[in-house]
Amino acid sequence: MLGALLQSAIAVAAAARFDGATFDPVVLDGIRAGAYPGAALAIGTADSILYIKGYGHLTWSASSPAVDPQRTLYDLASVTKVVATTSALMILVDRGRVRLDAPVATYVPEFNGPGTNAITVRQLLTHTSGLRADLTVDTIRGARDAAALLRVVYAETPRITVGSRVVYSDVNAVLLGEVVRRASGMPLDSFVAHEVFAPLGMTETGFHPARAVLSWTAPTGVWRGHPVAGVVNDPTAAKLGGMSGNAGVFSTVQDVARFAQFILKRGLSPNGSRIVRAATVDTFITRAAWFGGKSEARALGWQAVPTGEEVSSAGTRFGVHSFGHTGWTGTSLWVDPDRGVFVVLLTNRAFQPRTRKPFTTLKRVRGRLADLAAEASDARR
Numbered sequence: 001m002l003g004a005l006l007q008s009a010i011a012v013a014a015a016a017r018f019d020g021a022t023f024d025p026v027v028l029d030g031i032r033a034g035a036y037p038g039a040a041l042a043i044g045t046a047d048s049i050l051y052i053k054g055y056g057h058l059t060w061s062a063s064s065p066a067v068d069p070q071r072t073l074y075d076l077a078s079v080t081k082v083v084a085t086t087s088a089l090m091i092l093v094d095r096g097r098v099r100l101d102a103p104v105a106t107y108v109p110e111f112n113g114p115g116t117n118a119i120t121v122r123q124l125l126t127h128t129s130g131l132r133a134d135l136t137v138d139t140i141r142g143a144r145d146a147a148a149l150l151r152v153v154y155a156e157t158p159r160i161t162v163g164s165r166v167v168y169s170d171v172n173a174v175l176l177g178e179v180v181r182r183a184s185g186m187p188l189d190s191f192v193a194h195e196v197f198a199p200l201g202m203t204e205t206g207f208h209p210a211r212a213v214l215s216w217t218a219p220t221g222v223w224r225g226h227p228v229a230g231v232v233n234d235p236t237a238a239k240l241g242g243m244s245g246n247a248g249v250f251s252t253v254q255d256v257a258r259f260a261q262f263i264l265k266r267g268l269s270p271n272g273s274r275i276v277r278a279a280t281v282d283t284f285i286t287r288a289a290w291f292g293g294k295s296e297a298r299a300l301g302w303q304a305v306p307t308g309e310e311v312s313s314a315g316t317r318f319g320v321h322s323f324g325h326t327g328w329t330g331t332s333l334w335v336d337p338d339r340g341v342f343v344v345l346l347t348n349r350a351f352q353p354r355t356r357k358p359f360t361t362l363k364r365v366r367g368r369l370a371d372l373a374a375e376a377s378d379a380r381r
Helices: 002-013 020-032 077-094 121-125 137-142 146-154 170-184 188-197 211-216 235-239 253-264 278-285 358-379
Strands: 038-044 049-056 221-223 226-228 249-251 323-327 331-336 341-347
Touching: 020 038, 020 049, 020 358, 038 253, 038 358, 049 253, 077 121, 077 170, 077 188, 077 249, 077 253, 077 278, 077 323, 077 331, 121 170, 137 146, 137 235, 146 170, 146 235, 170 188, 249 253, 253 331, 253 341, 331 358, 341 358
Parallel strands: none
Antiparallel strands: 038 049, 038 341, 221 226, 323 331, 331 341
16 A cells, blocks of 8 residues: 555656645545545645645544545644744744743743753753653653643653753653743743734634534544544643643644744734744744754754654655654644745544554655645746
8 A cells, every 4th residue: 555655646746736636646545545534635835725625534434524624623733832832932032031042940940950950942942952752651640630740840850961962852842831831921822822823813723622613623532432532632731631832732724724824924924914023933943953864853843854754754855944843643734945835734643543554654645745745836936
């Protein structure tokens, strides 16, 4: 099946256009391979959506709702880190409320364990803090409540030398969510709802989906034989009440596309009002950490290229200044600023995949879509 995916991508590559003939075979091959039951795809530029479509269903049952790119909600998982947490920090830095090179303890005084005093906000954003990748399941379950888990996070200390290499860490993002709360005086969900989602017209995006939208929310798990939708899949975010700097946002592909356009417009809202200065956006999307070889590169909050993967979700044709992010549930956003094109693919890979290596299959789909979007963009020039 992976061979068929590759062949279909190659077959359309020579005449890539922003249409179904180019992109549909790749996404549909992922469904046929068993990586995800449905998907929503959006490809566009700063000023227009060039292609948007839903594929498959919310579950493997043909009787479940079909994916609607304007309506179907997906658990963004770690794409939350850029759509919510990084954008909030971008705004706060722009307003002088947060300094990138200030110690995290400036905003979160409880983060004062051995070796943590010198860790900066920038190092959290670039994942060079030296903190461990994630909290263990036992640690999360052992915390009585959200406050107890946060105390565990505050007590974390570096596992490797600070600034010595990139270690992608959910702990970093949890701390950044707390930086937003302390510096803004508002919880992360309230801040981004008011300062990001509303100005950008992202009307379907937010933490804690309402009960009324659960019937068109893509499930990411099963409980007692029934699909579970609208409950954050990430265990750390779940313990923190469904809202954290590392995960918890639900959104549609259309709304994530609006966010991508905001980034490509370097801080402008759809009506032309400025939310963030262009120079601040540039600071955040520029590669800021890379230690060579096969290691992954990071911008501020964003993944950069090279991604350090054998099979890159950014493909092989996106330019050297590209940036993006992926989510464990099966979501991704990649932007090539030199071409001025973005690709958003939302899936619920976490829901009962029917292949042994669904994540590898999904990464191949993401990479092929990025390559085809690059070729279609080049063909328009």
